Amino acid sequence: MNWFYFSSPSTFYGLAGRLAPWLFALAAVTAAWGLYLGLLVAPTDAQQGEVYRVIFIHVPTAWMSMFLYFVMACYCGLTLVFNTRLSAMMARAIAPTGALFTAVALWTGSFWGKPTWGTYWVWDARLTSELVLLFLYFGFIALSNAFEDPRRGDRAAALLAIIGVVNLPIIYFSVQWWNTLHQGSSVSFKGTSMHVTMLTGMLVMSFSAWFYAAGAALVRVRSIILERERRAHWVRELKEG
Amino acid sequence: MSAPSRGTYSGGFAWAMARDLRLAWRHPDEIILTLAFFALVASLFPLGIGAEPQLLARIGPGVIWVGALLAAFLALPGIFATDFIDGSLEQMTLSPHPPLGWAAGKIAAHWIISGLPLTLMSPLIGLQYGLTGDTLLVEALSLALGTPILSLLGGACAALALGARGGGMLLALLALPLFVPVLIFGAGAAEAQATGLAPTPHLSLLAAALIAALVGVPAAVVAAVRISVD
Secondary structure, three states: OOOOHHHOHHHHHHHHHHHHHHHHHHHHHHHHHHHHHHHHHOOOEOOOEHHHHHHHHHHHHHHHHHHHHHHHHHHHHHHHHHOOHHHHHHHHHHHHHHHHHHHHHHHHHHHHHHHHHOOOOOOOHHHHHHHHHHHHHHHHHHHHOOOOOHHHHHHHHHHHHHHHOOHHHHHHHHHHHOOOOOOOOOEEOOEEOOOHHHHHHHHHHHHHHHHHHHHHHHHHHHHHHHHHOOOOHHHHHHHHO | OOOOOOOOHHHHHHHHHHHHHHHHHHOOHHHHHHHHHHHHHHHHHHHHHOOOHHHHHHHHHHHHHHHHHHHHHHOOHHHHHHHHHOOHHHHHHHOOOOHHHHHHHHHHHHHHHOHHHHHHHHHHHHHHOOOOHHHHHHHHHHHHHHHHHHHHHHHHHHHHOOOOOOHHHHHHHHHHHHHHHHHHHHHHHHHHHHOOOOOHHHHHHHHHHHHHHHHHHHHHHHHHHHHHHO
């Protein structure tokens, strides 16, 4: 088996088209299941009441916002080291979804913060570093589109993404390093302090967010491939066929 | 000037730093503009927010840091942009000196003509805000540790944005989020001193960040310059 078979845009185009509907279907199924668990089955929180149910959106999107940046930075590393075309296109395709999840995480967080903390926004370390992540996504998107030559944009934005990776551990550990208003994580590898249905609902929603992100990135990468390779033979055959 | 047959890191560093400093010396208006901008921004805040002495002493450390950060940011295009436009940057990449040396030299020169004057001027602005002796000292110390990080990170961003559409706005979007931690610790140090707490934790973190930036960022600057002149 040739491991690099799908590293060519022409072969990956077909694979992405076949995978994307399945990923979206899985995202819909897991979202329905996760929301059912989260909104109907999970018990009311003893301290926070019903408002805690925001976590079924907030935590998965916040996790994905960091994870997608990491995946994007890995693709960017491949771009700079091996000068591969497809990895740069994948990084471009992931960035808007990552920015969307970051914005949703900040937005849902502030809706949770108003009834619980009494304020929509505080300048604590977790919130500030997550906001910086949003600007890093915006900077990546802006820089990758700022050049006449798309390959130049790929490489410049890739380097920016790799510099920005410094921010990820800061976001992740901010609640431990600083005494912040944002609470620490209730979930760890050693165990959890949550009710089991709450945890299941949150994990199912995280899988849903992951499936959605993968599907959206693949759909977007297909249009990027078509745009970049519009003069290639196989794209013209696609149009005629 | 005859080109040496074999390049060295120190040779490239010294050459680029001397060249950029000489250029800055012959056009001193750029340094003066940076300092004038700093003083102007710092004098806008009392006019906009109110000039009660207690309020000024409270916001002073932060405002001075923000002003210095913005002035350092506006000076960023000076590192590479003119050399990129007239082709000198491309010639430098062809020189026998390794790029890590002369790129670091250019950034060092840039700090001497932007960060250092801003640091030296900060006590003067601090006096306008009614800061006391120790706070002025900590403010200047935190700027001395922080502005080199701004020059390094900003240099990487300025090299990335060479030849890009969107110019200054794009550079702001790239560089300012990366400046945020430097601002937090730098202003935090002076703030802590002003409120009677120890500034050393903030200064230590700032110094650690400076060491990390000195080690890591020049390589990123070189990679960015290579992408730009490709």
